[in-house]
Amino acid sequence: MSDNKTATRTVFFISDHSGVTAETMGHSLLSQFEGIAFRAVTLPFISTMDKAAEALQRINATALADGTAPIIFSTLVRDAERQLVKGANGLFLDFFDAFLAPLEAELGQKSSHALGRAHGMIDLAGYMTRIDATNFALANDDGGQGREYERADVVLLGVSRSGKTPTCLYLALQYGIYAANYPLMEEDLEGGELPAAVRPYARKLFGLTIEPARLQQIREVRRPESRYASAQQVHYELRAAERMYSRFGVPHIDTTHCSVEEISSRILQLTGIPRRLRP
Amino acid sequence: MSDNKTATRTVFFISDHSGVTAETMGHSLLSQFEGIAFRAVTLPFISTMDKAAEALQRINATALADGTAPIIFSTLVRDAERQLVKGANGLFLDFFDAFLAPLEAELGQKSSHALGRAHGMIDLAGYMTRIDATNFALANDDGGQGREYERADVVLLGVSRSGKTPTCLYLALQYGIYAANYPLMEEDLEGGELPAAVRPYARKLFGLTIEPARLQQIREVRRPESRYASAQQVHYELRAAERMYSRFGVPHIDTTHCSVEEISSRILQLTGIPRRLRP
Numbered sequence: 302m303s304d305n306k307t308a309t310r311t312v313f314f315i316s317d318h319s320g321v322t323a324e325t326m327g328h329s330l331l332s333q334f335e336g337i338a339f340r341a342v343t344l345p346f347i348s349t350m351d352k353a354a355e356a357l358q359r360i361n362a363t364a365l366a367d368g369t370a371p372i373i374f375s376t377l378v379r380d381a382e383r384q385l386v387k388g389a390n391g392l393f394l395d396f397f398d399a400f401l402a403p404l405e406a407e408l409g410q411k412s413s414h415a416l417g418r419a420h421g422m423i424d425l426a427g428y429m430t431r432i433d434a435t436n437f438a439l440a441n442d443d444g445g446q447g448r449e450y451e452r453a454d455v456v457l458l459g460v461s462r463s464g465k466t467p468t469c470l471y472l473a474l475q476y477g478i479y480a481a482n483y484p485l486m487e488e489d490l491e492g493g494e495l496p497a498a499v500r501p502y503a504r505k506l507f508g509l510t511i512e513p514a515r516l517q518q519i520r521e522v523r524r525p526e527s528r529y530a531s532a533q534q535v536h537y538e539l540r541a542a543e544r545m546y547s548r549f550g551v552p553h554i555d556t557t558h559c560s561v562e563e564i565s566s567r568i569l570q571l572t573g574i575p576r577r578l579r580p
Numbered sequence: 581m582s583d584n585k586t587a588t589r590t591v592f593f594i595s596d597h598s599g600v601t602a603e604t605m606g607h608s609l610l611s612q613f614e615g616i617a618f619r620a621v622t623l624p625f626i627s628t629m630d631k632a633a634e635a636l637q638r639i640n641a642t643a644l645a646d647g648t649a650p651i652i653f654s655t656l657v658r659d660a661e662r663q664l665v666k667g668a669n670g671l672f673l674d675f676f677d678a679f680l681a682p683l684e685a686e687l688g689q690k691s692s693h694a695l696g697r698a699h700g701m702i703d704l705a706g707y708m709t710r711i712d713a714t715n716f717a718l719a720n721d722d723g724g725q726g727r728e729y730e731r732a733d734v735v736l737l738g739v740s741r742s743g744k745t746p747t748c749l750y751l752a753l754q755y756g757i758y759a760a761n762y763p764l765m766e767e768d769l770e771g772g773e774l775p776a777a778v779r780p781y782a783r784k785l786f787g788l789t790i791e792p793a794r795l796q797q798i799r800e801v802r803r804p805e806s807r808y809a810s811a812q813q814v815h816y817e818l819r820a821a822e823r824m825y826s827r828f829g830v831p832h833i834d835t836t837h838c839s840v841e842e843i844s845s846r847i848l849q850l851t852g853i854p855r856r857l858r859p
Binding site: 310318319320321322325326329330331333334335336337345346370372376378392394396397399400401403404407408410412413428429431432435436439442464466467470471474475519522560561562563565566567570 | 589597598599600601604605608609610612613614615616624625649651655657671673675676678679680682683686687689691692707708710711714715718721745746749750753754798801839840841842844845846849
C-alpha cells in the first residue's frame with residue numbers, strides 16, 4: 302500500500318477478549334522480521350459491533366496518519382465483528398479465519414463461534430486449583446514456613462537468584478502445579494549433602510543452575526559490589542550446587558538463556574509431572 | 581480420513597520451543613467444537629531434524645492406534661522441520677505457514693526463520709524487570725511488610741478471596757507491572773474511609789469485587805461452615821467494599837466471570853498503566 306516499507310509500522314492486536322493470544326501470536330511472527338520498528342496497540346474486549354466499528358475507525362485513522370498499512374493480528378471469534386474489522390485499511394491476519402475452516406472439515410462439525418469460550422471463562426474447580434497452587438507456591442517459597450514438601454509436585458533447588466521463585470509461580474498460574482523451592486545456602490553447599498529438610502523428598506527435587514557471568518550480573522543489580530555478587534562467590538556456589546545435583550542424581554537445567562515459560566516447560570517435560578490445568 | 585469422526589481425537593502441540601503458543605492457539609480453536617473429546621499431547625523443543633523425525637513417527641503411530649487422524653497445531657519456525665512434520669498422517673495446522681507469507685509480502689522483507697527468537701529468548705533488562713516486579717508483588721502482597729506503595733504502579737483493594745494475589749502476580753510476570761494489594765478487613769469496612777495506609781495513594785487504587793454466591797463458594801472451600809464463609813458475612817463485606825469504591829471514586833471490576841488474564845487485561849485497559857514488558 303505504501304512505498305515506505307521501512308518506517309515504523311503500527312501493529313494492532315484485536316480480540317473479543319484480553320488480547321493475550323493475539324499478542325503472543327503477533328510477537329512470535331514479528332520477531333522474524335529484523336530491522337523494522339513496530340509500535341504495538343492492543344484493542345481488547347471488542348465484543349460488540351459498536352466496538353468493532355470504533356476499532357475499524359481507529360485503524361483507518363492510523364493508516365492515514367502513518368502513511369503505511371497497519372498490521373492487524375486478530376482473534377475475533379464472531380463472524381460479524383471479524384468481517385467488519387477485516388475491511389480495515391491494513392493487513393488483517395485472523396487466527397480463526399485461517400484455521401477454523403480446515404478444522405470444521407476434519408471434525409465434520411460446524412464450530413460454535415461462541416464468544417468467551419475461546420479464552421478465559423473458567424470453571425470454579427480450575428479457578429480453585431490455580432489459586433490453591435499459587436498460595437502453595439507463596440507459602441513454600443524460599444524454604445518458607447510452609448515446608449509442605451509432601452504436598453508438592455516438585456521442589457526446586459538452586460542458589461540465590463537462579464530463577465526459583467518466578468518459575469514456581471509460573472508453574473502454579475499456568476499449569477496448576479504445586480511447586481515449592483528451597484534455596485541452597487552456604488551451609489548446605491559446604492556439607493555437600495542434600496539439605497535435611499528436602500532429603501525425604503529426593504524424588505521430587507529439580508535443580509536450577511545458571512552461568513556464573515549471568516548470575517554475577519543479576520546479583521550485582523541487587524547488591525552492588527558485595528561479596529554476594531563477586532566472581533569468586535558465584536563460581537563457588539554454582540560449582541558446589543552442580544556437584545550436589547550430579548552426586549544425588551537431581552535432574553537440573555541451566556536457566557541462563559531461558560525465559561520463565563521455557564524453564565517451566567522443560568521441567569514438565571523432564572519430570573513428566575502431569576499438569577492440572579490446560580490453557 | 582476416517583468414518584469415526586466423533587471418537588476421542590488426539591491433538592498434538594508441536595513446537596521448537598516450549599509449546600505454550602501452540603497450546604494457547606489450539607485450545608482456543610478446539611473450544612469452538614462441542615461434544616468432541618480431545619486428548620492433548622505436547623511435543624516441545626523439536627529443534628532438530630532427528631527430533632522432528634521422532635515426532636513424525638509418534639504422530640503416525642497414534643493415527644494408526646486411534647483409527648482417526650490426529651490434529652497437529654504447530655509453531656515450528658524452521659522450514660526443514662516443518663516440512664517434515666507436515667507429512668504426518670493428520671491435519672497439520674501451522675501458525676508460521678499461515679501467516680509468514682502475507683507478512684513477508686506486506687513488509688517487503690523475507691523473514692529470518694530463526695529459532696528461539698520467536699519465543700522466550702529474553703534480554704537481561706527484561707528478565708530483571710520481571711523478577712523485580714515479581715519480588716515487589718510478593719513483598720507487597722496482602723498489605724505485607726513491604727508497603728512500598730510509592731513504588732507501585734497500582735494498588736489493588738478487595739475483600740479476602742476476591743482475586744488480588746494471583747492478579748498481582750500475573751501483572752508482574754506477564755507485563756512487568758508493580759502491583760501491590762491491600763486486603764479490606766472488617767475494621768477498614770466498618771469505618772467506611774479509605775484505609776490510612778493507602779490513602780496517600782488514592783490515584784493508584786483499583787478495586788476488585790465478586791458476586792456473593794461465588795465468594796461464598798470459594799471461602800467455603802477454604803473454611804467450611806465458618807462465619808467467614810457465611811452468606812451474611814460475605815454480603816456485608818462486599819456491600820461495604822463496593823460502597824467504599826463508589827464513595828472515593830475507586831475504579832473497580834467484578835471478577836466473578838473473569839480469568840486472571842482477563843482481570844489483568846481489564847485493569848491495564850481501565851487504568852492506562854503502560855506495560856513494562858511485551859510477550
